[in-house]
Amino acid sequence: MDIQDLADRVAAGERRALARAITLVESARKDHRAQAGVLLEALAPLKREALRIGLSGTPGVGKSTFIEAFGMFLIEKGLKVAVLAVDPSSARSGGSILGDKTRMESLSREKNAFIRPSPSQAQMGGVARRTREAVSLCEAAGFDVVLIETVGVGQSETMVADMSDLFLLLIAPAGGDELQGVKRGIMEIADIILVNKADGPLKETAMRTCADYAGALRLLRKRPYDPVHFPKALMVSAVTHTGLPEAWEAMTELTDWRRAEGHWSTRRAEQARHWFEEDVRIGLLAALEKGEIRDRLNVLGGQVERGEVGASKAAEEMISHIRAEMS
Known part of the structure; x- marks a missing residue:
C-alpha cells in the first residue's frame, strides 16, 4: 500500500x-x-480541526434519527459532516449489525456527508478503540463537524467525552426525574441535554422532562470550563426538525466561549495526554497474552479455578512476577 x-x-x-x-x-x-x-x-x-461532537443516549431514544436530521441541517448551512457510529458487538459471535448507515438514508446520499459505522469489539465506554484515530482522519479530510454516536449503554458511558469538544446526551420524554438527573456518571459530563421526540402527544411530557433536567443541572457542581447557563437542557424533535436551530446556537455559543477562554486548546491537550496513557495501558495488557507471562497467568488461573489459592493472592503474585520480569 x-x-x-x-x-x-x-x-x-x-x-x-x-x-x-x-x-x-x-x-x-x-x-x-x-x-x-x-x-x-x-x-x-x-493541522485541520473539526468540531467534535459526541452523542449518546439509551437505545431507542432516536440517536440515528436525530443525527440524520441534525446532519442535514448542518449541510444546509454549508458544512461538511462526518458521522462515526459505533455499534455494539455480540458477546457470543463478535459480529455487529452496522445498520446506522441504512437508517440515515437521506444523509448517506449527500456528497458533503460521510457515514462510517464501526463495531465496538467489546471495547468499554461506548466507543471503538480506534474511534479517536478515525476522528483525526475525518478532520484531515476537511470535514467541519464530526459526530461520534456511541453504543448507548447507560450511565457509565463516558469515554466519548475524552475525544470530543462537546458532549450531547439525548433523553426520551419521561426519561427520568430530578433524582435521575443528579446521578453521577454520564450526567456530569454532558454539555447539553436534548430531550428528543418533543412532538405530537409526547410534547407536553417532553416539556416536563426538560424542566426536570434543567432543575437537576442547577444542582450539579459548577465546572470551570462552562459559561453561565451551561450545561443546559433543550427540547428537539428529529421528526419535525423543531429545536435544531436552538440546539446548534447553544453548541456554537459554548464552543466560541471555550475557544475565547482557552479551554478548547487546554482540553484537547489533556485528551491527547489521556489517549497516550490509554495506549500504554492497552499495550501492557496485550503483553499478558504472550510468551512466558501468558504461561504463568495460565498456571495461576488454574490454581484459582481449583481453589488452591485465592484470586487476590494470585493476582498479587502475578503482579510481582511481572515486576520481576521488567526489572
Whole structure:
C-alpha cells in the first residue's frame, strides 16, 4: 500500500480513500498498525480541526434519527459532516449489525456527508478503540463537524467525552426525574441535554422532562470550563426538525466561549495526554497474552479455578512476577 498516496487522497477529501484509511487504522494486524502510524504522521502537518461532537443516549431514544436530521441541517448551512457510529458487538459471535448507515438514508446520499459505522469489539465506554484515530482522519479530510454516536449503554458511558469538544446526551420524554438527573456518571459530563421526540402527544411530557433536567443541572457542581447557563437542557424533535436551530446556537455559543477562554486548546491537550496513557495501558495488557507471562497467568488461573489459592493472592503474585520480569 502506498501510504503517501493514500494520505494525499485523504487530504483531498476523497471519501473512498477516507473509508480505506479508517479500515487501516481499525485493523489489529501488526503491519497495518505500523502503516496506520505512518499515515497519521503524514496527515498531522495539515493541522485541520473539526468540531467534535459526541452523542449518546439509551437505545431507542432516536440517536440515528436525530443525527440524520441534525446532519442535514448542518449541510444546509454549508458544512461538511462526518458521522462515526459505533455499534455494539455480540458477546457470543463478535459480529455487529452496522445498520446506522441504512437508517440515515437521506444523509448517506449527500456528497458533503460521510457515514462510517464501526463495531465496538467489546471495547468499554461506548466507543471503538480506534474511534479517536478515525476522528483525526475525518478532520484531515476537511470535514467541519464530526459526530461520534456511541453504543448507548447507560450511565457509565463516558469515554466519548475524552475525544470530543462537546458532549450531547439525548433523553426520551419521561426519561427520568430530578433524582435521575443528579446521578453521577454520564450526567456530569454532558454539555447539553436534548430531550428528543418533543412532538405530537409526547410534547407536553417532553416539556416536563426538560424542566426536570434543567432543575437537576442547577444542582450539579459548577465546572470551570462552562459559561453561565451551561450545561443546559433543550427540547428537539428529529421528526419535525423543531429545536435544531436552538440546539446548534447553544453548541456554537459554548464552543466560541471555550475557544475565547482557552479551554478548547487546554482540553484537547489533556485528551491527547489521556489517549497516550490509554495506549500504554492497552499495550501492557496485550503483553499478558504472550510468551512466558501468558504461561504463568495460565498456571495461576488454574490454581484459582481449583481453589488452591485465592484470586487476590494470585493476582498479587502475578503482579510481582511481572515486576520481576521488567526489572
